[in-house]
Amino acid sequence: MASTRPPRQRLKDIRPQQLLDAALSLFVEKGFAATRSEEVASAAGVSKGTLYLYYPSKEELFKAVVRQNISKLISQGGEAVAAFEGSTAELLVMLLDIWWDRVDDSDAGGLHKVVLAEVRNFPELAQFYADEVILPAHRLFEGVVQRGIDRGEFRPVELVPVAHALMAPMIFLMLHKHSFGACPVHGPDVDPKATLRAHADLMLHGLMRDRSGTHR
Amino acid sequence: MASTRPPRQRLKDIRPQQLLDAALSLFVEKGFAATRSEEVASAAGVSKGTLYLYYPSKEELFKAVVRQNISKLISQGGEAVAAFEGSTAELLVMLLDIWWDRVDDSDAGGLHKVVLAEVRNFPELAQFYADEVILPAHRLFEGVVQRGIDRGEFRPVELVPVAHALMAPMIFLMLHKHSFGACPVHGPDVDPKATLRAHADLMLHGLMRDRSGTHR
Amino acid sequence: MASTRPPRQRLKDIRPQQLLDAALSLFVEKGFAATRSEEVASAAGVSKGTLYLYYPSKEELFKAVVRQNISKLISQGGEAVAAFEGSTAELLVMLLDIWWDRVDDSDAGGLHKVVLAEVRNFPELAQFYADEVILPAHRLFEGVVQRGIDRGEFRPVELVPVAHALMAPMIFLMLHKHSFGACPVHGPDVDPKATLRAHADLMLHGLMRDRSGTHR
Amino acid sequence: MASTRPPRQRLKDIRPQQLLDAALSLFVEKGFAATRSEEVASAAGVSKGTLYLYYPSKEELFKAVVRQNISKLISQGGEAVAAFEGSTAELLVMLLDIWWDRVDDSDAGGLHKVVLAEVRNFPELAQFYADEVILPAHRLFEGVVQRGIDRGEFRPVELVPVAHALMAPMIFLMLHKHSFGACPVHGPDVDPKATLRAHADLMLHGLMRDRSGTHR
DNA sequence: CATGAATGAGACTTCATTCAT
DNA sequence: TATGAATGAAGTCTCATTCAT
Numbered sequence: 001m002a003s004t005r006p007p008r009q010r011l012k013d014i015r016p017q018q019l020l021d022a023a024l025s026l027f028v029e030k031g032f033a034a035t036r037s038e039e040v041a042s043a044a045g046v047s048k049g050t051l052y053l054y055y056p057s058k059e060e061l062f063k064a065v066v067r068q069n070i071s072k073l074i075s076q077g078g079e080a081v082a083a084f085e086g087s088t089a090e091l092l093v094m095l096l097d098i099w100w101d102r103v104d105d106s107d108a109g110g111l112h113k114v115v116l117a118e119v120r121n122f123p124e125l126a127q128f129y130a131d132e133v134i135l136p137a138h139r140l141f142e143g144v145v146q147r148g149i150d151r152g153e154f155r156p157v158e159l160v161p162v163a164h165a166l167m168a169p170m171i172f173l174m175l176h177k178h179s180f181g182a183c184p185v186h187g188p189d190v191d192p193k194a195t196l197r198a199h200a201d202l203m204l205h206g207l208m209r210d211r212s213g214t215h216r
Numbered sequence: 217m218a219s220t221r222p223p224r225q226r227l228k229d230i231r232p233q234q235l236l237d238a239a240l241s242l243f244v245e246k247g248f249a250a251t252r253s254e255e256v257a258s259a260a261g262v263s264k265g266t267l268y269l270y271y272p273s274k275e276e277l278f279k280a281v282v283r284q285n286i287s288k289l290i291s292q293g294g295e296a297v298a299a300f301e302g303s304t305a306e307l308l309v310m311l312l313d314i315w316w317d318r319v320d321d322s323d324a325g326g327l328h329k330v331v332l333a334e335v336r337n338f339p340e341l342a343q344f345y346a347d348e349v350i351l352p353a354h355r356l357f358e359g360v361v362q363r364g365i366d367r368g369e370f371r372p373v374e375l376v377p378v379a380h381a382l383m384a385p386m387i388f389l390m391l392h393k394h395s396f397g398a399c400p401v402h403g404p405d406v407d408p409k410a411t412l413r414a415h416a417d418l419m420l421h422g423l424m425r426d427r428s429g430t431h432r
Numbered sequence: 433m434a435s436t437r438p439p440r441q442r443l444k445d446i447r448p449q450q451l452l453d454a455a456l457s458l459f460v461e462k463g464f465a466a467t468r469s470e471e472v473a474s475a476a477g478v479s480k481g482t483l484y485l486y487y488p489s490k491e492e493l494f495k496a497v498v499r500q501n502i503s504k505l506i507s508q509g510g511e512a513v514a515a516f517e518g519s520t521a522e523l524l525v526m527l528l529d530i531w532w533d534r535v536d537d538s539d540a541g542g543l544h545k546v547v548l549a550e551v552r553n554f555p556e557l558a559q560f561y562a563d564e565v566i567l568p569a570h571r572l573f574e575g576v577v578q579r580g581i582d583r584g585e586f587r588p589v590e591l592v593p594v595a596h597a598l599m600a601p602m603i604f605l606m607l608h609k610h611s612f613g614a615c616p617v618h619g620p621d622v623d624p625k626a627t628l629r630a631h632a633d634l635m636l637h638g639l640m641r642d643r644s645g646t647h648r
Numbered sequence: 649m650a651s652t653r654p655p656r657q658r659l660k661d662i663r664p665q666q667l668l669d670a671a672l673s674l675f676v677e678k679g680f681a682a683t684r685s686e687e688v689a690s691a692a693g694v695s696k697g698t699l700y701l702y703y704p705s706k707e708e709l710f711k712a713v714v715r716q717n718i719s720k721l722i723s724q725g726g727e728a729v730a731a732f733e734g735s736t737a738e739l740l741v742m743l744l745d746i747w748w749d750r751v752d753d754s755d756a757g758g759l760h761k762v763v764l765a766e767v768r769n770f771p772e773l774a775q776f777y778a779d780e781v782i783l784p785a786h787r788l789f790e791g792v793v794q795r796g797i798d799r800g801e802f803r804p805v806e807l808v809p810v811a812h813a814l815m816a817p818m819i820f821l822m823l824h825k826h827s828f829g830a831c832p833v834h835g836p837d838v839d840p841k842a843t844l845r846a847h848a849d850l851m852l853h854g855l856m857r858d859r860s861g862t863h864r
Numbered sequence: 865c866a867t868g869a870a871t872g873a874g875a876c877t878t879c880a881t882t883c884a885t
Numbered sequence: 886t887a888t889g890a891a892t893g894a895a896g897t898c899t900c901a902t903t904c905a906t
Binding site for chain 3: 677678679681682761762763764765766767768769771774775777778782783786805806808809810811812813816817819820823826827828830831832833834835836837838839842843845846847849850851852853854855
Binding site for chain 2: 029031113115116120130134135157158160162178184185186188190191194197206207
């Protein structure tokens with residue numbers, strides 16, 4: 001009869017995480033507007049009322065989800081880059097690779113789709129997302145390209161558009177995974193790893209200084 | 217005072233266009249779910265009921281908007297490619313360039329954002345969009361790459377992932393324009409033309425066979 | 433090219449009948465509230481606007497339908513009764529028989545269902561229907577019963593409730609025909625003629641004076 | 649001033665009954681289509697939304713009303729018949745009498761009017777009503793007639809049409825009560841008890857074997 | 865803290881009726 | 886006369902949020 005359950009205090013501490021996890025999953029699946037708050041609560045195993053005990057509105061819940069999930073991804077990338085010692089070409093390949101693995105592993109990458117789609121109905125989210133996500137990601141990639149140039153591995157190129165070009169397929173794959181990729185549709189098969197490899201390959205061909213000093 | 221109105225019949229002929237225009241603009245701004253049908257009607261200068269005279273539901277209206285706007289873009293690209301006579305590198309640059317101009321010119325590109333965001337709540341849209349938009353666009357880019365290979369201009373590469381990589385920045389820019397780009401936010405400035413140029417440049421470096429036998 | 437059509441004046445004269453016929457059929461099928469005025473117009477081969485040229489509202493159209501169809505039925509019954517010469521038992525059998533044939537032949541009988549169902553939402557219809565339909569029908573049946581009593585054929589009975597009892601199965605059959613009878617349902621089969629015969633048989637057994645002085 | 653309200657849980661338990669009562673009354677008064685769900689809610693003392701907490705649609709609410717009210721009536725009749733010990737003539741009189749009292753007492757009988765009127769717009773209701781109401785009622789009356797025949801009290805007659813004829817006036821009265829009978833109209837006064845008595849009297853005269861073997 | 869019954873603003877859609885042509 | 890495009894009130898149902906328990 002005595003079902004063992006965590007003590008009250010313990011529950012209180014884990015609730016937010018349960019709610020954020022449930023919300024992440026549902027927001028990514030259905031979008032912000034189409035996700036009902038009761039669904040989130042029940043997916044987290046609590047009642048509607050409890051959700052509102054922790055977050056004053058669906059909007060605040062959404063912001064909390066974004067905050068918790070995305071910033072983390074970015075900083076993890078930063079650490080990997082800082083610690084890397086090999087060639088910049090290898091660094092770039094590795095960065096795309098491990099980042100994709102992380103993004104692929106959780107639903108966090110799906111938030112980009114949701115933010116992208118609903119940021120215009122959510123003006124306060126825009127600056128937050130720009131500061132916390134977009135700018136750091138840019139800085140990360142620009143830093144890598146700069147490293148390649150500084151070390152004489154890459155041709156001198158404009159950082160901003162090149163960083164865009166480097167990130168674009170990654171973002172594209174993230175978006176795809178949580179949108180068309182989740183529909184039972186017969187489109188052109190998207191193989192993320194192959195796409196990233198093709199992309200890295202082309203990029204590096206394009207970025208690198210000629211490997212022989214010969215051709216003039 | 218006597219404002220002269222167009223005659224009835226004339227109005228009937230232009231209503232669908234008025235409604236589609238208003239709907240395009242609002243769907244792109246707010247998304248499908250968040251756009252109220254009455255808003256569309258009133259933006260088109262008619263009443264709620266009139267909208268339903270022309271489209272039986274918000275969903276059908278949306279499909280009509282997609283059909284009218286996107287399919288057109290794709291076929292225009294196809295024609296430009298078919299008619300082109302120069303080198304494949306130039307063709308690729310041109311294709312990205314004119315396509316961006318078209319996409320940039322209307323809100324049509326913004327539909328991709330909306331579909332991306334809401335396709336999972338809209339299952340019937342998925343196949344339609346895959347067939348009408350995604351597949352044709354792929355065929356277009358794969359065709360161009362194949363042309364380059366056939367003519368000995370490009371290295372032999374895998375078509376599908378390369379087509380993805382080629383389109384990715386375009387899509388990225390389209391999405392950006394109608395999402396963060398429309399918010400009054402201070403992020404890294406995205407210069408579409410520069411991004412596309414940087415991208416094309418890198419891509420071509422990566423795709424092209426070594427240009428001379430000379431550099432050795 | 434010159435499709436021959438009736439002249440204008442001619443059209444004007446037949447429109448009301450076309451509209452009333454279409455309306456009768458649709459009101460009986462769907463009821464008053466559920467019948468859309470456009471359906472009536474289009475079943476009559478005219479446009480919505482034309483309907484309103486002849487009847488100022490759906491309600492007035494309905495009243496016109498009732499007026500035209502029901503009063504006719506009653507008076508026909510009256511004539512048949514007045515002309516009859518045989519025994520009252522035969523008269524009653526004949527009355528039920530020919531009345532059923534008339535009612536069965538057109539949709540007019542179905543109006544009873546509609547009036548029954550919607551008279552409470554239509555207060556002005558109530559008195560009209562009582563005066564034009566219910567009272568005359570009662571008078572008719574009461575007259576027949578009185579005739580039987582007067583001629584010594586029937587036991588002396590109370591006219592009003594006996595008239596009710598006589599009409600009840602007829603009404604029941606009319607209602608059934610246009611309601612459950614029109615649904616693809618497997619209920620107890622209702623055979624109108626058999627029901628009326630069984631009913632007449634029982635009624636006459638009950639009404640008639642003992643035919644012999646014998647049984648005591 | 650402080651009106652003491654029942655506690656929450658208690659309210660939840662009584663809501664369905666409050667809603668069904670309100671719905672019965674309004675559906676019988678106005679019909680299904682013409683009854684607005686908000687009216688039902690407010691007649692039950694709750695808000696629009698609360699109604700939908702208990703019944704997922706107006707249609708389901710209606711079915712629940714039918715289920716609760718009519719099925720009950722039928723089974724009560726069945727019990728009364730099973731328990732009866734006297735002559736079949738007396739049984740028939742009693743059955744009509746107590747049934748009328750029950751029907752007259754609540755609005756339940758009025759549902760027949762509503763179903764009759766709207767079943768054609770409500771196809772799924774047809775079979776439900778046939779199975780739950782019409783067939784059981786037939787079985788009940790056919791059983792009584794069979795009992796009379798088996799016990800040598802009644803002439804051998806065809807069960808189905810006779811059952812129809814027996815029920816017809818009852819149904820007629822039920823319909824009348826909730827239709828014209830509820831309108832402030834001066835028609836022929838319908839005295840239900842007298843009508844049923846007249847009817848039973850005629851029926852029994854018709855059904856019963858001649859009490860003497862004499863008349864030929 | 866937690867619950868879930870209750871609310872009511874608001875969304876989509878329908879349709880009787882009008883009126884310019 | 887006849888048309889049918891247009892209107893907008895009204896109806897069904899949803900769901901974010903509140904609050905008594």
